[in-house]
Amino acid sequence: MSSNSAAIADARERAQALDRDDSLAFTRSEFNIPTKAQIASTRLSDSATAKASSDDGATDKCVYLCGNSLGLQPKRTQTRINQYLSTWATQGVQGHFKPLDESPLPTWVDADERAAQLIAPIVGASEAEVAVMQTLTANLHLLMSAFYRPDINGKHKIMLESKAFPSDHFAVETQLRHHGLDPSTSMITLTSPSSPEDNILTTAEILAAITEHAATTALLLLPGIQYYTGQLLDIPTITAHAHAHSLFVIWDLAHAVGNVPLRLHDWDVDAAAWCSYKYLNAGPGCIGGLFVHDRHSRVVVDDDDKPEQGYVNRLAGWWGNDKGTRFVMANRFHPVKGAAGFQLSNPSILDITSLSASLEVFGMAGGGVGSLREKSLRLTGFLEELLVGKKGSEGGGGIVPEEERALFRVITPADPQQRGAQLSLMLKGGLLETVMRELEKRAVIVDERKPDVIRVAPAPLYNTFEDCVAFVGALAEALAVARREKAV
Ligand SMILES: Cc1ncc(COP(=O)(O)O)c(C=O)c1O
Incomplete structure (x- = not known):
């Protein structure tokens, strides 16, 4: 095992322990997390297939760290929209004023x-x-x-x-x-x-x-x-x-x-x-x-x-x-x-x-954003540590090999009180396209802001500490490919 794969294995173990201890872990199952196959597919999945595959094991899921751009779909969205459609279908204009027994939806x-x-x-x-x-x-x-x-x-x-x-x-x-x-x-x-x-x-x-x-x-x-x-x-x-x-x-x-x-x-x-x-x-x-x-x-x-x-x-x-x-x-x-x-x-x-x-799910997580923020600080702190090492120690905890580490810097403030979930990584010029292509091949979804920035945001409602390890591992590989391709 190379020293890097040992570091990744160690980080994964730590992440799994953090996920096991996470009192908000249950909200992940409220979301449709796309599978790797869905992310790669160019066909419209019907909702039944999407549902079945969304219940697959964690290893089939893509790594989605893009809540800063478009949050994932809560499973109950489809239920509530179907209830709305059914109200409209059966009540027509009466839906504006007529409350329906057992409906969780307000009159329009x-x-x-x-x-x-x-x-x-x-x-x-x-x-x-x-x-x-x-x-x-x-x-x-x-x-x-x-x-x-x-x-x-x-x-x-x-x-x-x-x-x-x-x-x-x-x-x-x-x-x-x-x-x-x-x-x-x-x-x-x-x-x-x-x-x-x-x-x-x-x-x-x-x-x-x-x-x-x-x-x-x-x-x-x-x-x-x-x-x-x-x-x-x-x-x-x-x-x-x-x-x-x-x-x-x-x-x-x-x-x-x-x-x-x-x-x-x-x-x-x-x-x-x-x-x-x-x-x-x-x-x-x-x-x-x-x-x-x-x-x-x-x-x-x-x-x-x-x-x-x-x-x-x-x-x-x-x-x-x-x-x-x-x-x-x-x-x-x-x-x-x-x-x-x-x-x-x-x-x-x-x-x-x-x-x-979706706001019902926030309600399940305690209403406001207080406990979510507490998890978010830990998630983003962990992501930062995997990317650049722990503050104050010589790269301790980082899992990106030195050559790849030299190819990006985090431009988001290091002070957790001056940032939310997102970290923005500024890549060395000319690498963005290859890195995004390689991340996508590995079923990792983040977003890019041209010319050189990748934005990565672990969302505490559905992301895990293990997602952070999977992302940083994939990023290190993607950067290595870009380094070889561009000879930097
Ligand atoms: C900071 C900021 N302002 C404004 C907008 C525009 O939003 P909308 O298209 O909903 O008007 C966006 C969209 O992502 C945004 O990120």
Whole structure:
């Protein structure tokens, strides 16, 4: 046995012991984990085959470390969607209002409220402060349309990071143009002076930028967790500093929701938006959500002449109208108090059913994200140790041979409090394609961000410590192939 295979065997034994001791291990069986054969197949499996093979032994499963991009499907999603389809098939329009005995599903007219109840503990908000609606980019636009009020002679700029997710960048640019402003003079993009290559913005750097631009900046849009580097930002400290300088702050929580504990209300966050297809496992493109702090969503409509002065400006639709008068069909907008008053359309019940099915699994894992985070810290710490060795000891615990170890670096902060589940690996130039091809051959699913980054995220709801060993073993092999192919 080579010293490396001995190290892998030893790591596997440690991983198996950690998995045996894991009090949350049971949630893995709530998910359809694709098998190696399914991942390699180019044919649509019928659901019966998929189900049978999803119950196979662990060795047949692929290694899926991609919850940062698309979470796996909970088994109960299919059950709940079938129940929804059956309601629609047998009740037609009555499904909106008619409760059915023994149905776990709410009537459709109440589905948004029920979903808000389920999501509130995950983001640390009251039920009234969250709405399950639309999709992430649409919600960012809706929030900016309500809260971005530029004053061209004073505070008119929007600040974001220079390497923001492109959709956020486009949303900001077009909001500015929508207000007749020029992004070249009204948009501030933050680059880290201490880390220009990776753009790991320190809290001090963000605070300094806020102070510097306070006189002309109205709004700050930042990610809770940065999609490329996996960096977790200090949401409460940054929010407090922005408030001290009268900036409104919107957080993009795409990579933070369901991944790290959030306390949006207590942290005094103004507003936030997220998607549900990553750590929330609701399915591709599924319905998103938003948070509006209760101080920004009050409704007072006792002035009959000017009712619109009784609530914050927003783009409105009938689903944001008070439920009591929604079906009266009067053309006077009377928003529901709270975030629900920002809704536009009646939501897709198919989407809400899928999201709620997944949130049931979060409920089984203790509600919020507290115990999941505790496992996540251990999983990602273990993954890091396998990749680069234990901090403070000479590569101790690492299972990547030296020659391959020289071909990548982890760009995610080493401090566990500054990251979520994800680690981002920056490969030496030109290796990404081969490495991804070789990982796929070994039934390992992670995702790539060109030109050189692999993102790896063990999700505590369904990943195991053994998955981490399998990934790092496969990565070492993939890097060895790339090294030989590219002669590096
Ligand atoms: C950080 C971030 N912001 C915005 C988006 C865009 O999301 P959507 O397509 O749901 O609007 C994504 C998508 O992955 C993302 O990761």
